[in-house]
Amino acid sequence: MDPVSRRRFLATGGAAAAALTFGGTAGAAGLDRALRETRRRAIAPAGTTLETVATQQGNSGYRTLTAGPGWPLVTRTDLSTGASGRDDRRRALASFVQFTDIHIVDAQSPMRFEYLHPFTGSAHRPHETLTTQGGTSLVRRVNSLTTGPFTGRAPDFVVCTGDNTDNHERIELDWYLSMLSGGTIVPNTGNAGEYEGVQNSGATLYWNPGNSVKDMYKDKGFPYLPHLLSTAIQQFESPGLRIPWYAVFGNHDDSVSGTLPPGLPFVDAIYTGTLKLEGLSSSSEAEKLAGAMRENPRAAADALPHLDGPIRVVAADERRKPFTPKEFVSAHLADEVTGKGPFGHGFSERNVEENSGYYTFPIAEGVVGISMDSTCRAGFVNGAIGTAQFEWIERVLTKGSSRYYDSEGKLVKQDASDTYFLLFSHHTSDTMDNGVPDPERLFEKRHTGAELLALLHRFPNVLAWVNGHTHRNEISPRPGDRPEQGFWEINTASHVDYPHHARIIELADNGDGTLSLFTTLIEAESPYETNYADTSPRGLASLYRELAYNDIHRDQDFLGAAKDHNTELLLTDPLGARKSGR
Numbered sequence: 001m002d003p004v005s006r007r008r009f010l011a012t013g014g015a016a017a018a019a020l021t022f023g024g025t026a027g028a029a030g031l032d033r034a035l036r037e038t039r040r041r042a043i044a045p046a047g048t049t050l051e052t053v054a055t056q057q058g059n060s061g062y063r064t065l066t067a068g069p070g071w072p073l074v075t076r077t078d079l080s081t082g083a084s085g086r087d088d089r090r091r092a093l094a095s096f097v098q099f100t101d102i103h104i105v106d107a108q109s110p111m112r113f114e115y116l117h118p119f120t121g122s123a124h125r126p127h128e129t130l131t132t133q134g135g136t137s138l139v140r141r142v143n144s145l146t147t148g149p150f151t152g153r154a155p156d157f158v159v160c161t162g163d164n165t166d167n168h169e170r171i172e173l174d175w176y177l178s179m180l181s182g183g184t185i186v187p188n189t190g191n192a193g194e195y196e197g198v199q200n201s202g203a204t205l206y207w208n209p210g211n212s213v214k215d216m217y218k219d220k221g222f223p224y225l226p227h228l229l230s231t232a233i234q235q236f237e238s239p240g241l242r243i244p245w246y247a248v249f250g251n252h253d254d255s256v257s258g259t260l261p262p263g264l265p266f267v268d269a270i271y272t273g274t275l276k277l278e279g280l281s282s283s284s285e286a287e288k289l290a291g292a293m294r295e296n297p298r299a300a301a302d303a304l305p306h307l308d309g310p311i312r313v314v315a316a317d318e319r320r321k322p323f324t325p326k327e328f329v330s331a332h333l334a335d336e337v338t339g340k341g342p343f344g345h346g347f348s349e350r351n352v353e354e355n356s357g358y359y360t361f362p363i364a365e366g367v368v369g370i371s372m373d374s375t376c377r378a379g380f381v382n383g384a385i386g387t388a389q390f391e392w393i394e395r396v397l398t399k400g401s402s403r404y405y406d407s408e409g410k411l412v413k414q415d416a417s418d419t420y421f422l423l424f425s426h427h428t429s430d431t432m433d434n435g436v437p438d439p440e441r442l443f444e445k446r447h448t449g450a451e452l453l454a455l456l457h458r459f460p461n462v463l464a465w466v467n468g469h470t471h472r473n474e475i476s477p478r479p480g481d482r483p484e485q486g487f488w489e490i491n492t493a494s495h496v497d498y499p500h501h502a503r504i505i506e507l508a509d510n511g512d513g514t515l516s517l518f519t520t521l522i523e524a525e526s527p528y529e530t531n532y533a534d535t536s537p538r539g540l541a542s543l544y545r546e547l548a549y550n551d552i553h554r555d556q557d558f559l560g561a562a563k564d565h566n567t568e569l570l571l572t573d574p575l576g577a578r579k580s581g582r
Contacts, residue, residue, distance in 0.1 A: 385432070463507065
C-alpha cells in the first residue's frame with residue numbers, strides 16, 4: 001500500500017502532534033513547508049520516520065495501521081544558534097542507534113502480576129507474547145541502515161539503555177542476547193509447544209485471542225486469532241546486529257518486575273515453581289497491592305504468600321530463575337554472544353569482580369561514551385548512583401578535559417587531551433531520586449539526578465545524556481551558566497509500549513563554532529499493515545505493533561511532541577576556540 005496522503009494523514013489522530021506544532025488549525029501549510037525543508041536537508045531518510053510513520057486508520061475502536069507521511073526535522077536552538085550553510089560544511093563525528101526499554105518478556109512466568117493491569121497498565125500487555133519477534137524486527141531495521149540520515153555516516157554501534165529484560169529472568173536474558181548477537185530463539189517456557197499463560201485462561205480480565213470469551217479487550221474490538229498463541233512460541237532465528245552493541249542496566253534487569261527487591265527466597269521460588277496466580281479475589285486487594293508496589297516494594301513482597309485468587313498449575317522451568325547483577329554482566333562476557341562485538345558489550349571482568357555495572361567505551365575518534373548504572377539494588381522503580389560511581393564519573397570527565405569548572409564555579413585549566421563525552425543511563429535526571437541505600441554498600445551515599453546534572457555542567461565537553469525508563473520521547477535542553485556548559489538530555493520511548501520507537505543519533509561539527517546532534521526516530525522493519533494469516537516472525541512483529549497501538553492502557557503522552565522526534569539539537573562547541581588556535 002502506498003503511504004497515505006498528507007491530507008488524509010492530517011485527518012487522523014496520528015498527525016495531531018505534528019500539526020499542532022506547526023500552527024494548530026493552520027498546521028497543514030506549516031507541516032508541508034517543514035517536510036519540504038527536511039527533504040532538502042536529509043541525505044538518507046529511507047527506513048526512518050523522516051519517510052513514513054505508523055499511523056492508525058479511522059477515528060475510534062480497534063484501529064489497524066498504515067504508512068503515514070514522515071515527520072519533519074525540527075531545529076532546536078535552545079542552547080545555541082548555528083550559522084547558515086552549515087549543511088555544506090558539516091563533518092560527521094559519530095553515529096549510533098539507541099534501543100531502550102525493549103522488555104523481552106517471559107509471558108508465561110508464574111512470577112508476574114498481570115492481574116494488576118487495571119491499576120498498573122504495564123503489568124499486562126496484550127502483545128507481550130511477541131516481544132522477541134518485535135525486537136528482532138527492530139534489529140533487522142538497524143541492519144538495513146547503511147547511511148546516517150543527515151551526516152551520511154553509517155551507525156557505529158547500538159546502545160541498549162536498560163530494561164532489556166522485563167522480569168530479570170535468565171531465559172529472558174538468553175533471548176535478549178540471542179536477539180542482538182544472533183541465534184535461535186524459542187520464545188516459550190514450561191511445557192514444550194504449549195502456552196500456559198493468562199491469555200488462554202478464559203478470564204475476562206485478559207485478551208484471550210484463541211477463544212470466544214467476551215473479555216474486556218474483545219469488548220474494545222480486539223480480534224479473534226485462534227492460532228496466535230501456538231505460533232507465538234515457535235522457534236525462529238535472529239540475524240543479530242551487524243554492528244557492535246553495548247548494554248546498560250535498567251531496573252527491570254535488576255529487580256522483580258522492576259520494583260520488588262531481588263533475592264527474596266519466597267519470591268525466587270515462585271519463579272521456578274508450578275503455581276501461577278491468575279487473578280485476585282477482589283478488586284480492592286489488587287488496588288492495594290499495586291499501590292504497595294509503587295510505594296513500599298518490601299511490603300508488597302511480604303504480601304505475596306497471603307494473596308487469594310484463581311491459581312493455575314503450570315510446568316516448572318529452572319530457566320526462569322532470576323539472575324543477579326553479576327550474572328547479568330557475566331552473561332555478556334560469553335564468547336557465544338559476542339556477535340559483532342565488542343567482547344563483553346562494554347562490560348569487563350573488572351565489572352564482575354567489583355560487582356559494578358558502569359564503564360567507558362570509545363565511540364569514535366575524540367568521542368568517549370560513559371555508561372552508568374542508575375538502578376537501585378534495594379528495589380523501587382526510580383534510581384540514583386552511589387558515591388563510588390559518582391566520583392568515577394568526575395575522574396573520567398576530568399581526565400578528558402583541558403578546561404572545566406570546579407565545584408565553586410572556578411575555571412580550571414590543565415594539560416589534557418580533550419574528548420567529547422556522551423553519557424548513557426537507564427534513568428532520566430528526573431527519575432533519579434531514589435535515596436534508598438544499596439544493600440551491598442549500606443553506608444554509601446546515593447546521588448540524585450539533580451546532583452549529577454550539577455556535576456555534568458562543570459565539564460563543557462559533555463554534549464548529551466541519553467536515557468530511557470519513562471517510555472516517552474522527550475528531549476530537554478540542560479543550559480549551564482555559560483553557553484559552552486549546556487548539553488542535551490535525550491530520552492526515547494520504549495520498544496514494548498506505544499509508539500515502539502528507537503533512535504538514530506548523529507554528532508556533527510558544523511565548522512562554525514557549533515555542534516549538531518541529529519536525532520531521528522526509527523521503527524521496526526515489519527509491515528505496517530498486519531496480515532493475520534501471516535504467522536511468520538515478520539508477520540507476528542507487525543501484529544506486535546498493531547496490538548500495542550490498540551492497548552487499552554496506551555498512553556498518548558509517550559509519543560512526545562514534534563520537538564522530541566526528529567531534531568537537530570544545536571550546541572556551542574566547547575572545543576571551538578581551541579580547535580581554531582585561539
